[in-house]
Amino acid sequence: MDQFIAAFHLFFQVPVILSTCLGVVIGIVMGSIPGLTATMAIALIIPMTFYLSPIVSISLLVGAYKGGCLGGSIPAILLNTPGTPAAAATVIDGHEMAKKGQALKALKMSIHSSVLADGFSDIVLIMVAPPLAIIALKMGPPEMASLIIFSLMIITAVAGKSLTKGIIAGVIGLIVGTVGLDPMLGTRRFGFGFMELDEGIALMPMLIGLFAVSEFLINADKKMTGEKTKLYEISNDPADSKITKGEFKSCLKIIGSASAIGTLLGAIPGIGPSIASFASYAQAKKMSKHPERFGKGAIEGVAAAEAGNNAVVGANLIPLLTLGIPGDIGAAILLGAFMIQGLHPGPLLFKEHTDVIYAIFMSLLLANVFAHIFASFYIRFASKIASVPKWYIFPTVLAFCFVGVYGFNQSVFDIWMALIFGLLGYILRKNGFPVAPLLIAFILEPILERAFRQSLLLSNGSLGIFFSSPISLVFLIFTGVSILILIRGAFKKRSNSKFHEPAG
Numbered sequence: 001m002d003q004f005i006a007a008f009h010l011f012f013q014v015p016v017i018l019s020t021c022l023g024v025v026i027g028i029v030m031g032s033i034p035g036l037t038a039t040m041a042i043a044l045i046i047p048m049t050f051y052l053s054p055i056v057s058i059s060l061l062v063g064a065y066k067g068g069c070l071g072g073s074i075p076a077i078l079l080n081t082p083g084t085p086a087a088a089a090t091v092i093d094g095h096e097m098a099k100k101g102q103a104l105k106a107l108k109m110s111i112h113s114s115v116l117a118d119g120f121s122d123i124v125l126i127m128v129a130p131p132l133a134i135i136a137l138k139m140g141p142p143e144m145a146s147l148i149i150f151s152l153m154i155i156t157a158v159a160g161k162s163l164t165k166g167i168i169a170g171v172i173g174l175i176v177g178t179v180g181l182d183p184m185l186g187t188r189r190f191g192f193g194f195m196e197l198d199e200g201i202a203l204m205p206m207l208i209g210l211f212a213v214s215e216f217l218i219n220a221d222k223k224m225t226g227e228k229t230k231l232y233e234i235s236n237d238p239a240d241s242k243i244t245k246g247e248f249k250s251c252l253k254i255i256g257s258a259s260a261i262g263t264l265l266g267a268i269p270g271i272g273p274s275i276a277s278f279a280s281y282a283q284a285k286k287m288s289k290h291p292e293r294f295g296k297g298a299i300e301g302v303a304a305a306e307a308g309n310n311a312v313v314g315a316n317l318i319p320l321l322t323l324g325i326p327g328d329i330g331a332a333i334l335l336g337a338f339m340i341q342g343l344h345p346g347p348l349l350f351k352e353h354t355d356v357i358y359a360i361f362m363s364l365l366l367a368n369v370f371a372h373i374f375a376s377f378y379i380r381f382a383s384k385i386a387s388v389p390k391w392y393i394f395p396t397v398l399a400f401c402f403v404g405v406y407g408f409n410q411s412v413f414d415i416w417m418a419l420i421f422g423l424l425g426y427i428l429r430k431n432g433f434p435v436a437p438l439l440i441a442f443i444l445e446p447i448l449e450r451a452f453r454q455s456l457l458l459s460n461g462s463l464g465i466f467f468s469s470p471i472s473l474v475f476l477i478f479t480g481v482s483i484l485i486l487i488r489g490a491f492k493k494r495s496n497s498k499f500h501e502p503a504g
Contacts, residue, residue: 058341063370142458143471179197280309
């Protein structure tokens, strides 16, 4: 009870409430502009939080995370262009409704389903995270090392279309994570004579480079499009802009199912909102009495897709806060923000900063309220923002990013690092390599290395310690089974492609 009272005192402050609201506004606006995802919104905001208190900065970032996920549905419905990858399934029925003049109806349903699903996942997070953290406190170095190996295997496997490319990206992240002083011996590793690399590669330049700079380079590489075409219309019939009680009631069961699917998948590191969105959409089609309407402008399809991807937001924080393992790119960036504030996600966070954790939980719930209010107002003129050409926006965003990178350590070296990782991210993305495994592997490498080497010290160099612990053995078995399933799937996919390959 003392911790709850302390959390109330931390949360009920004007800066915390305003930062939550501001984060939601920035997230929705940036999410509604194709290319400027929730990930970039968080990356852009982090440099602004260096001198803020932990609860104010985390509330700002969490608000942007939630707002960005919701905002991605706006261009998906209006412009047939998902603002974020997670909104790809929303396009299927959302844009069909827009072409019929029901754009506002589709947007309103996306807001209702997003907020309801997000709130559901937040409640699950609040209920599950504390007891899970208590269990995690009993995990030693062998268990932690096995858990991270299992998590990295899943993340690298599902992050991209190619298993091989995902693994290569993850390995690059692990190698980059070894730069700096050896944590056990203090010797220099891969510093190439640069004193600035003794403490390792800073997270902020890498973050900005991989996502913001590489995005700028990719968009600069594309040719300008021709004349714009009208992709949607707003009907003059009031019925086309309102959700009836019958429509909302028919969507409630679907929203509930999609919320459960998104929360379950979001709690597993590496799955991500895109997979949850399509899984929820497929389940909604099975549940519907009129599955033939899906793909032709079914409001249930919009509700399922948006509930599925937004339910991942709160669920992603379950492995992040309890185990220190991010569930997707957005959670990985939040992990970096926690560490910048001197907070290290994991079971000890609940023991040492319980008041901060519960204050963050309160800001999560408040962000949903702000998201519903602002999004309902914003959709009235969102099309004007969503159609702003990206080549007007990206230079401004890039300038803010470089200012933020320099301000982190007041170092020009960090700007060069951001450019280097921007070029690396550009090369990887142009060749179909996912960058998420690279970032997550980079963040988890110090934890994995420390846990692995501590385990070997405890066992006098014997690998048997990883098999003698029941929890560690279970994670290793899961890893082995996952590898076998992935290899089998890859061979099956290859054989099917050869079978369907035309002769001659």
